[in-house]
Amino acid sequence: MTLSERVKNIQASQTLAITSQVLKMKADGKKIISFGAGEPDFNTPNNIQEEAIKAIKDGFTHYTSASGIPELKKAVIEKLSRDQGIHYNTNQIIISNGAKHCLYNALMALCNPGDEVLLPTPCWVSYTEQIKLAQAKPVFIRTSQENQFQLSAKQLENSITDKTRVLLINTPNNPTGAVYNKEELQKIADILLEKDIYCISDEIYEKLVYENEKHFSIASFGSNIKEKVLLINGVSKSYAMTGWRIGYAAGPEEIISGMSKFQGHCTSNANSIAQKASVEALAGDQESIKQMHDEFDKRRKFIVKELNKINGFSCDMPKGAFYAFPNISKVLKTGILYNGEEIKDSLQLANYILSEAEVAVVPGSAFEAEGYLRLSYATSIEEIEEGMSRLKKLFN
Numbered sequence: 001m002t003l004s005e006r007v008k009n010i011q012a013s014q015t016l017a018i019t020s021q022v023l024k025m026k027a028d029g030k031k032i033i034s035f036g037a038g039e040p041d042f043n044t045p046n047n048i049q050e051e052a053i054k055a056i057k058d059g060f061t062h063y064t065s066a067s068g069i070p071e072l073k074k075a076v077i078e079k080l081s082r083d084q085g086i087h088y089n090t091n092q093i094i095i096s097n098g099a100k101h102c103l104y105n106a107l108m109a110l111c112n113p114g115d116e117v118l119l120p121t122p123c124w125v126s127y128t129e130q131i132k133l134a135q136a137k138p139v140f141i142r143t144s145q146e147n148q149f150q151l152s153a154k155q156l157e158n159s160i161t162d163k164t165r166v167l168l169i170n171t172p173n174n175p176t177g178a179v180y181n182k183e184e185l186q187k188i189a190d191i192l193l194e195k196d197i198y199c200i201s202d203e204i205y206e207k208l209v210y211e212n213e214k215h216f217s218i219a220s221f222g223s224n225i226k227e228k229v230l231l232i233n234g235v236s237k238s239y240a241m242t243g244w245r246i247g248y249a250a251g252p253e254e255i256i257s258g259m260s261k262f263q264g265h266c267t268s269n270a271n272s273i274a275q276k277a278s279v280e281a282l283a284g285d286q287e288s289i290k291q292m293h294d295e296f297d298k299r300r301k302f303i304v305k306e307l308n309k310i311n312g313f314s315c316d317m318p319k320g321a322f323y324a325f326p327n328i329s330k331v332l333k334t335g336i337l338y339n340g341e342e343i344k345d346s347l348q349l350a351n352y353i354l355s356e357a358e359v360a361v362v363p364g365s366a367f368e369a370e371g372y373l374r375l376s377y378a379t380s381i382e383e384i385e386e387g388m389s390r391l392k393k394l395f396n
Ligand SMILES: Cc1ncc(COP(=O)(O)O)c(C=O)c1O
Pocket: 038, 097, 098, 099, 100, 101, 124, 170, 173, 174, 202, 204, 233, 234, 235, 236, 242, 246, 247
């Protein structure tokens, strides 16, 4: 059987590949410490679970409107007004199967073949492949560690061509933990308006910012830019609800309506029970978020301190999300041998670490960032302690 060019052209997710390799090694009895997973290790809070159970018992188990139930859209509207000060109406909201699905819908609704989508790197693994699936062209803009992995307005300006259709930004950022500051975002918004370019703003880690950092949505900088922005968020990361698969998008009515039409034929509505539970997540008691946030914060400080004690690793303190992103370019220059070959890139190094220390990390190359590793600290302090001690043993 011959696969379509479309599918042949996409790469399997490196993060999911590592997860499945770790599961296999665990099944073989290996005691792997995994920093690979991009999901909270906490259980979904009780109040949210209860609403799902109630929905099942009440028989809320049928198709819903393809673009989502009105109560959840209302909860999204209130959340965006409360947290970001942005006001939307019901026709400007869609509920989908996770933020990932919203992103795909958005790209399919916005891009024509050959359109260019600007993608600041390092970036999340699925963006590039989704852009390709939409027959558009990913155009990478490399941000630097010196600029805290934040896209500058100047870089944006220099990357725009007459084919540029969309800028895709992600703040707080996976994998770097960068949180865009208000001033630069405002400048970016001005350029997008001047050049008539859309922005997809992935804000899935919004609740996970630390110390005095504040999350800003580019859609909050006035009614003009709001008309050019598709704001994407969901309940996966903030409410420990990755398996429930609920994400949402807010944006101009015409685009949301196009996304709804597309979704209506591809998947219909997101899970009815999970939608009910998500109403409670967004509108109910927010105490559990604070507890998870504070725990992540403790782990963040601990893992960064420990990573900086490993020979050749250098790690800045991430401002958001739940990933540490150490620079390992010095390690790559030390001539470590693995299977008789000198380790020269982050993928080889990640394989070496998994095989020799039984610690799973994700190579920076998965995020278009050679010379780095990503370690998720969405795992217990004890696991982090053990993982760091194994890495020290291997490198020090
Ligand atoms: C930057 C980013 N956006 C979107 C997603 C997808 O989130 P969801 O579980 O809501 O599909 C992830 C998940 O890893 C992510 O890291």
